[in-house]
Amino acid sequence: MFASPIRLHYNWQTMNTPAQETYDVIVIGGGASGTALLYTLAKYTDIKRLALVEKYADAGLVNSNAKNNSQTLHVGDIETHYSYKKAAEVKPASMMVARYTERLPEEEKQKIIRKMQKMALAVGEEEVKALRDRLVHLKEIFPTIEGLEGKDIAKLEPEVMKGRDPKEPVFALYNPEGYAVNFGELSRSFIRATKERASERADILFNTEVTSITKNGEGYRLETNNGILEARAVVVDTDAYSLGFAKSLGYGKEFSLIPIAGTFYFGPEVLRGKVYRVQDPKMPFSAAHGDRDIDAGGKTRFGPTARFFPVLEARNYGSIGGYFRASGLGKWKTWKSFYDILLEPVRFKYLLKNVAYEFPYFGRFLFLPEVKKIIPTMSGFSLRRAKGYGGMRLQRVDTNTKELLLGEGKIIGHNIIFNMTPSPGASVCLFNAMRDACEIEKFFKNEFVFDKNRMQQDLGCENLETGTDVSLKANYPA
Numbered sequence: 001m002f003a004s005p006i007r008l009h010y011n012w013q014t015m016n017t018p019a020q021e022t023y024d025v026i027v028i029g030g031g032a033s034g035t036a037l038l039y040t041l042a043k044y045t046d047i048k049r050l051a052l053v054e055k056y057a058d059a060g061l062v063n064s065n066a067k068n069n070s071q072t073l074h075v076g077d078i079e080t081h082y083s084y085k086k087a088a089e090v091k092p093a094s095m096m097v098a099r100y101t102e103r104l105p106e107e108e109k110q111k112i113i114r115k116m117q118k119m120a121l122a123v124g125e126e127e128v129k130a131l132r133d134r135l136v137h138l139k140e141i142f143p144t145i146e147g148l149e150g151k152d153i154a155k156l157e158p159e160v161m162k163g164r165d166p167k168e169p170v171f172a173l174y175n176p177e178g179y180a181v182n183f184g185e186l187s188r189s190f191i192r193a194t195k196e197r198a199s200e201r202a203d204i205l206f207n208t209e210v211t212s213i214t215k216n217g218e219g220y221r222l223e224t225n226n227g228i229l230e231a232r233a234v235v236v237d238t239d240a241y242s243l244g245f246a247k248s249l250g251y252g253k254e255f256s257l258i259p260i261a262g263t264f265y266f267g268p269e270v271l272r273g274k275v276y277r278v279q280d281p282k283m284p285f286s287a288a289h290g291d292r293d294i295d296a297g298g299k300t301r302f303g304p305t306a307r308f309f310p311v312l313e314a315r316n317y318g319s320i321g322g323y324f325r326a327s328g329l330g331k332w333k334t335w336k337s338f339y340d341i342l343l344e345p346v347r348f349k350y351l352l353k354n355v356a357y358e359f360p361y362f363g364r365f366l367f368l369p370e371v372k373k374i375i376p377t378m379s380g381f382s383l384r385r386a387k388g389y390g391g392m393r394l395q396r397v398d399t400n401t402k403e404l405l406l407g408e409g410k411i412i413g414h415n416i417i418f419n420m421t422p423s424p425g426a427s428v429c430l431f432n433a434m435r436d437a438c439e440i441e442k443f444f445k446n447e448f449v450f451d452k453n454r455m456q457q458d459l460g461c462e463n464l465e466t467g468t469d470v471s472l473k474a475n476y477p478a
């Protein structure tokens with residue numbers, strides 16, 4: 001049983017220096033994942049005391065920041081490394097974000113989401129054949145998707161065909177029903193919506209960094225730079241940092257993290273939408289793509305690059321220590337797993353090339369061949385490093401099986417959940433929140449009710465293809 005909640009005075013004026021307080025649920029991390037969960041708990045449950053704890057002064061400033069990711073609502077249509085099954089599951093999970101924004105005032109919606117055409121581009125016979133085959137299956141999941149030959153690609157994305165060798169076979173999957181999302185704005189929208197409906201039940205504690213989590217009876221005690229907080233249940237939504245917290249409590253000891261930094265180059269406005277490339281199945285990271293940027297107007301963003309860099313947070317060198325603590329590099333089996341995964345010849349060559357893309361001045365010329373696969377006429381002089389852009393993709397490794405685990409991961413402990421959320425974590429944030437709300441309901445043995453049906457009705461998260469409820473899957477989607 002849970003200890004009964006202590007109710008101490010909490011003053012909104014002194015948000016940055018909270019008095020000691022006990023909550024029913026504390027969510028740590030104010031990115032898309034944590035804010036989506038706070039919103040879900042505030043709107044669809046009757047939990048009495050909620051808090052979101054975020055170390056920075058606002059929400060959505062780390063991986064969910066529009067500068068740090070590719071702004072794509074991943075639904076599985078142009079992600080050629082997703083199996084059909086995964087595409088069928090990710091689509092309804094991600095579309096919850098689009099459905100959420102439909103109810104917002106037009107001005108707020110415009111800041112968060114834009115309809116944007118998307119393509120997956122195949123170049124060369126092998127890729128073209130693979131993409132043609134894929135179209136047959138995808139059509140069942142995405143009725144609006146079409147296959148385009150070169151002349152049709154030229155009508156929709158002229159620069160993709162300009163200057164291309166006419167003998168080179170090309171083919172594209174095209175979906176006019178794509179979306180670009182500013183996940184940072186989305187996070188702030190969840191915070192606003194929570195404040196509007198549940199300010200008396202939910203405290204939002206910015207500038208509050210959790211330094212340790214310890215077990216406290218049935219619940220947890222959180223040490224922060226602003227004092228001690230207690231919670232009957234905790235959800236750690238700190239993406240790359242979550243595994244470190246899990247390990248400090250004895251969970252997830254078998255996992256390590258391969259830290260892949262993703263940075264970008266800017267080019268002139270040459271694309272109308274998003275152009276992805278066919279993914280090499282050996283590569284765990286998506287191939288560099290071209291995206292019309294919805295935040296930095298008038299530019300196309302190319303990337304992300306993929307470079308091994310041992311930090312948990314981009315441009316935060318203080319997070320090196322956290323990486324070494326979380327990754328278990330003191331263990332031989334971690335090194336053996338890294339050796340097997342990273343020295344696989346195709347990956348090793350790819351990672352080496354990506355180091356070169358970061359060289360000052362010359363990096364853009366070395367990166368140019370990647371861009372030319374999308375825009376054949378691009379010149380190296382037109383590219384410039386997107387300074388201050390890019391994030392960290394921490395890929396989990398199971399050191400027992402030496403497997404690289406793609407997609408998000410979740411560890412469910414005793415009244416605590418740890419979410420690790422690389423791509424498509426931001427796209428599926430509401431779906432993930434729905435799953436966590438189900439777990440929290442179980443933690444509290446139905447003392448609080450989660451109105452999942454209402455959430456599903458509001459946000460349309462039923463898996464329309466199979467008629468099954470995707471939220472029941474325990475291993476989704478990694």
Ligand SMILES: Cc1cc2nc3c(=O)[nH]c(=O)nc-3n(C[C@H](O)[C@H](O)[C@H](O)COP(=O)(O)OP(=O)(O)OC[C@H]3O[C@@H](n4cnc5c(N)ncnc54)[C@H](O)[C@@H]3O)c2cc1C
Binds near residue numbers: 063074208427
């Ligand atoms: C290069 C790149 C491209 C990507 N492209 C896409 C894409 O196109 N589409 C997509 O869906 N996904 C994409 N992703 C993945 C996406 O960015 C993540 O899935 C998503 O942002 C994760 O959200 P989050 O809330 O879990 O983490 P974050 O947004 O990183 O939020 C975690 C929060 O936890 C806070 N925090 C950390 N430690 C503490 C602490 N000790 N105390 C308090 N607070 C703490 C941080 O300050 C941060 O605000 C991309 C990622 C990268 C790196």
